[in-house]
Each structure stands twice: as C-alpha cells, then as structure tokens.
Amino acid sequence: MPQIKVFDTTLRDGEQSPGVNLNQLEKLEIAKQLERFGVDIMEAGFPASSQGDFEGVRKIAQTIKNASVTGLARAKKSDIDTAWEALKDAVEPRLHIFLATSPIHMTYKLKKTPEEVIQTAVEMVSYARQKFPQVEWSAEDASRSDLDFLAKIIEKVIDAGATVINLPDTVGYTTPEEYGHLFRYMKDTVPNIDKVTLSAHCHDDLGMAVANSIAALENGAGQVEGTINGIGERAGNAALEEIAVALNIRNDKYPFITNLVLKEIKRTSDLVSKLTGMAVPANKAVVGRNAFAHESGIHQDGVLKNAATYEIITPALVGVQSNDLILGKHSGRHAFKDKIEKLGFQLADEKLTAAFQAFKKLTDRKKEVTDDDLFSILTEIQTDVASIKKYVLQAFQVQYGSSNLPTATVALTTPEGTRVETACTGQGSVEALYNTLEALVKEKVHLTDYQLNSIGQGRDALAEAHIKMTVNGTPVNGRGTAQDVLEASANAFLNAINRAFLLTNQSAVKETAQM
Numbered sequence: 442m443p444q445i446k447v448f449d450t451t452l453r454d455g456e457q458s459p460g461v462n463l464n465q466l467e468k469l470e471i472a473k474q475l476e477r478f479g480v481d482i483m484e485a486g487f488p489a490s491s492q493g494d495f496e497g498v499r500k501i502a503q504t505i506k507n508a509s510v511t512g513l514a515r516a517k518k519s520d521i522d523t524a525w526e527a528l529k530d531a532v533e534p535r536l537h538i539f540l541a542t543s544p545i546h547m548t549y550k551l552k553k554t555p556e557e558v559i560q561t562a563v564e565m566v567s568y569a570r571q572k573f574p575q576v577e578w579s580a581e582d583a584s585r586s587d588l589d590f591l592a593k594i595i596e597k598v599i600d601a602g603a604t605v606i607n608l609p610d611t612v613g614y615t616t617p618e619e620y621g622h623l624f625r626y627m628k629d630t631v632p633n634i635d636k637v638t639l640s641a642h643c644h645d646d647l648g649m650a651v652a653n654s655i656a657a658l659e660n661g662a663g664q665v666e667g668t669i670n671g672i673g674e675r676a677g678n679a680a681l682e683e684i685a686v687a688l689n690i691r692n693d694k695y696p697f698i699t700n701l702v703l704k705e706i707k708r709t710s711d712l713v714s715k716l717t718g719m720a721v722p723a724n725k726a727v728v729g730r731n732a733f734a735h736e737s738g739i740h741q742d743g744v745l746k747n748a749a750t751y752e753i754i755t756p757a758l759v760g761v762q763s764n765d766l767i768l769g770k771h772s773g774r775h776a777f778k779d780k781i782e783k784l785g786f787q788l789a790d791e792k793l794t795a796a797f798q799a800f801k802k803l804t805d806r807k808k809e810v811t812d813d814d815l816f817s818i819l820t821e822i823q824t825d826v827a828s829i830k831k832y833v834l835q836a837f838q839v840q841y842g843s844s845n846l847p848t849a850t851v852a853l854t855t856p857e858g859t860r861v862e863t864a865c866t867g868q869g870s871v872e873a874l875y876n877t878l879e880a881l882v883k884e885k886v887h888l889t890d891y892q893l894n895s896i897g898q899g900r901d902a903l904a905e906a907h908i909k910m911t912v913n914g915t916p917v918n919g920r921g922t923a924q925d926v927l928e929a930s931a932n933a934f935l936n937a938i939n940r941a942f943l944l945t946n947q948s949a950v951k952e953t954a955q956m
C-alpha cells in the first residue's frame with residue numbers, strides 16, 4: 442500500500458483564520474501535540490511576516506525532533522534568508538516557497554508576465570536549494586491555472602531543485618474530478634515529475650476540501666496538506682482528522698497508509714480549539730461533540746443491539762474516551778505527575794507545582810475531576826507566561842435578581858502590583874462584570890465576541906469562556922476556565938488584556954518557552 446506524507450499547516454494557514462492569534466508558547470504546545478499525532482511535516486509559520494512568527498518558527502524548529510519543520514516564504518531572497526535563520530536548526534530544514542501561476546493572480550496581484558513568473562520561480566528555488574535540503578514549491582491558485590503553463594513551470598522548477606511540488610486549490614474552487622485530473626495530467630505530462638513528491642492543498646469554500654484532497658491522492662499525490670479541525674483562511678482548509686479517518690475506515694477504497702496516530706485526534710482537536718478559540722461545531726465529522734451521539738429511538742435501539750448498526754467509527758479509534766475518573770482529593774504529587782505525563786504533558790518543576798495546586802483546589806470544589814478538566818488546567822498552566830507582569834483577579838461579587846439592576850464589585854492587582862477595586866452595573870451579570878473590569882483597567886478595550894462552553898458534562902462541569910476584543914486597538918483573544926461561568930468570564934477578559942501585553946513583549950514569551 443502506498444505510504445503518503447501528511448503536511449500539517451495548522452500553525453500557518455490555520456493561524457490565518459480571522460481572529461486567531463497564537464503566541465509562541467501556544468504554538469509550541471500545538472507543535473508538540475502535532476508531533477505526537479505523527480504528522481510528517483509541520484508548517485510552523487511564515488518567518489518573514491513578523492518577529493513573533495520568526496521566533497515561533499525558530500523555537501519549534503529547535504524543539505521538534507520527530508517531524509520535519511517548515512516555514513513559508515514568498516519568492517523573494519529576503520523571505521528565504523529570514524526563513525533559513527528560523528529553520529536552520531531543524532532536524533531536516535525545509536522551505537515552502539509559493540508563487541501564483543493563474544492568469545488572474547499573475548496579472549493583477551504579481552503584475553508579472555508568465556515568463557517572468559517562471560524566471561522568478563526558478564531563480565528562487567535554486568537560491569533556496571543552496572541552503573535547504575528540502576524545498577517545496579507551491580503554484581498558488583494552481584487549480585485556476587492553465588494546465589500547459591503549469592506543466593512547463595513545474596518542469597523547470599524541478600530542474601532548479603524543488604523536491605516537492607504542491608498544487609493548491611487556493612480559493613476552494615475545484616471539484617474532485619477536476620482536481621484529480623490536474624494531478625493525473627502533471628503525472629502524465631511533466632517529464633521529470635517522478636523526481637518529486639506531488640502535494641495536495643485544498644480549501645473548503647465549496648465544502649469539498651477533503652473530497653478534493655482524496656481525489657488528488659487517487660491520482661498520484663504523495664503528500665496531503667491540511668489543518669486540525671479544518672481551520673484556516675476563509676472557510677478553512679481540508680481537515681486532517683477527516684482525511685486520516687476516511688483513509689482508515691475506507692481503506693478498501695483508498696489503500697494509503699500514513700504515520701498518523703489516530704487516537705491522538707481528539708486531544709489534538711481539543712488543544713487547537715482551546716488555544717485558537719475556534720469552537721468545533723457539534724456536528725463536525727470525527728471530532729464534533731455529536732459525532733458519536735445517537736439521539737433517535739430507532740438508532741439507539743440499533744446501537745444497543747450492535748453498535749456497528751449506526752457507528753462506522755468507534756470513539757476509541759480517535760481517542761474519545763468515556764471520561765475516566767482520575768485522581769482524587771487524597772492523591773499525591775507522584776501519582777499526579779504520572780497522570781499528566783500520560784496525558785502528554787511535560788511540565789517544568791515550577792509549573793508542575795502550580796498545576797498540582799490548581800488540581801487540589803479543584804478537588805475541593807468538584808466531585809469528579811476528569812481527564813478533560815485536567816487537560817484544560819494543564820494547558821492553561823503550560824501556556825502561561827509567568828514572567829510577564831499582568832492583571833490578576835483578586836476577588837469579585839455579582840448581585841443579580843430579576844427585579845434589580847445587576848451589580849458587580851471587583852478587586853484586581855494591576856501589573857504594577859497595586860490593588861484596585863470598584864463596582865458598576867450592567868443589563869446582565871456578564872455586562873456588569875465586564876463594565877467593572879473595564880473601569881479598573883487602564884487599557885481601552887472593546888469586546889467583539891463572547892462564547893461560553895462547558896468542559897465535559899454534568900452540573901459541576903468546568904466552564905470555559907472565549908472572547909475576542911480589541912485592546913488599545915489591537916485585536917486579541919482571551920480564554921478563561923473556572924467552575925463558575927462568571928469567574929471564567931472574568932478570567933477570559935483579563936487573559937485577553939494580558940495576552941495583548943505579550944504581543945508587545947515577545948522576549949518574555951521567549952524566556953518562558955526556553956524553560
């Protein structure tokens with residue numbers, strides 16, 4: 442059975458989702474989880490696009506040992522040089538250069554003739570090969586490019602040293618039949634095509650990204666690109682977890698193998714959703730909350746008699762477990778450390794102590810502490826930049842009644858260490874709380890989105906709030922977890938402001954990432 446390579450771009454194309462901004466610690470946590478998931482290549486960012494992206498790619502390149510780390514570059518020497526500085530310490534430095542080949546992109550965006558595009562692509566790939574052992578070249582908007590022009594440029598770029606040729610459906614326009622034909626055509630037409638791996642990269646604008654990716658594999662692609670939960674520019678990219686499970690369950694039809702560890706799917710999906718603030722729709726294939734739920738009587742009856750009547754994927758295959766009860770109130774540090782390592786976390790001593798204290802505090806308030814609860818606490822602590830001065834919630838109280846005006850009283854310590862407190866009203870409890878927090882902080886904030894979810898099930902489930910706001914005009918996300926919804930909301934508000942400090946103080950993230 443042909444082995445195909447899986448190229449994850451959650452940290453680059455996925456991060457291009459509107460409203461997503463990950464800091465370096467968060468990117469590093471996702472990268473470590475992608476390594477556990479078994480991706481062959483991970484695109485860690487676009488190093489020339491910002492100092493933060495450069496540092497994030499560099500840290501991931503230095504840390505990840507079991508996957509090839511790559512970064513994106515335009516067909517420009519300065520982008521390639523910057524990418525080399527970020528990637529040179531990777532186990533197998535790899536560059537991803539793109540240049541558009543469709544008439545509309547060449548004419549209006551690049552303002553280049555087709556001959557100039559060929560010349561630039563050839564020069565830049567050969568320049569990149571002087572540094573990088575692996576160079577992927579992407580013909581941006583390949584699916585709307587002229588087939589013969591595409592065949593010509595691909596042949597020349599391969600001669601210039603490209604090792605992978607990617608044919609993206611950049612705007613999500615193609616159909617499975619057309620996209621399959623594109624790959625077959627290049628296989629049959631380009632004389633030196635067997636020297637390289639062909640790669641598929643699909644967007645979901647018409648809801649066909651996964652089907653198109655699989656059509657490419659059936660027609661000669663040896664690599665498939667996508668993101669976790671299908672996040673990405675506009676309607677997103679092909680969802681890697683869906684491709685992985687489709688290839689596994691329908692191996693009779695799609696006889697390809699990958700290095701992916703399917704039981705890491707759920708955890709990878711949860712982590713990406715939590716850190717990006719992009720909730721997974723309940724009905725999403727493979728990882729949605731309802732993917733394994735059976736609601737109607739006839740289905741339930743069938744499943745009770747034989748689960749295979751209505752279940753083509755077992756929850757265990759993708760790592761969805763019945764929430765095991767875990768450590769309790771009287772558990773000690775050793776058992777706790779053992780458990781968190783099984784959950785895939787490695788915490789430095791200081792963070793381990795903080796995690797243990799948070800766990801103990803939770804056992805006082807919550808009857809059952811589940812793997813999901815622990816995962817949430819540990820992710821928060823692992824991605825906390827302890828060295829930065831920040832706002833800390835000291836205490837709060839909200840008075841709410843159907844016949845009086847909701848009022849919140851809040852006490853905080855400011856980044857300078859001063860305790861401040863005040864009270865404000867609002868139309869509802871959250872508004873009263875947010876008005877009070879806004880009155881206490883110096884920054885000018887504007888809330889643009891607010892979402893509340895529960896982690897796990899049951900009345901005592903932890904609450905998780907995700908918000909989007911602008912802080913002094915800069916868009917940031919915030920998230921907060923607590924047993925109480927209002928406390929989770931307050932934490933999310935302060936988390937957003939504290940994360941905004943990080944955008945202006947990347948060195949603090951760098952120090953913490955080194956711990």
Ligand SMILES: CC(=O)SCCNC(=O)CCNC(=O)[C@H](O)C(C)(C)COP(=O)(O)OP(=O)(O)OC[C@H]1O[C@@H](n2cnc3c(N)ncnc32)[C@H](O)[C@@H]1OP(=O)(O)O
Pocket residue numbers: 454457487489490491514515516517539540541550551552581611674
């Ligand atoms: C299909 C994709 O997903 S491609 C990746 C898209 N991702 C991103 O754009 C996110 C990161 N981008 C950024 O931070 C910024 O756009 C930067 C730093 C890369 C560039 O910023 P700026 O220098 O301000 O340029 P801006 O983004 O406005 O315009 C892009 C320029 O790159 C050119 N360009 C676009 N693609 C390429 C390419 N593949 N190779 C060379 N030049 C290119 C455009 O023609 C334009 O050039 P011009 O200024 O001569 O008209």
Ligand SMILES: CC(C)C(=O)C(=O)O
Pocket residue numbers: 454513539579581582607609610611612642644
């Ligand atoms: C850079 C390329 C591969 C891309 O993201 C696209 O074309 O969608």
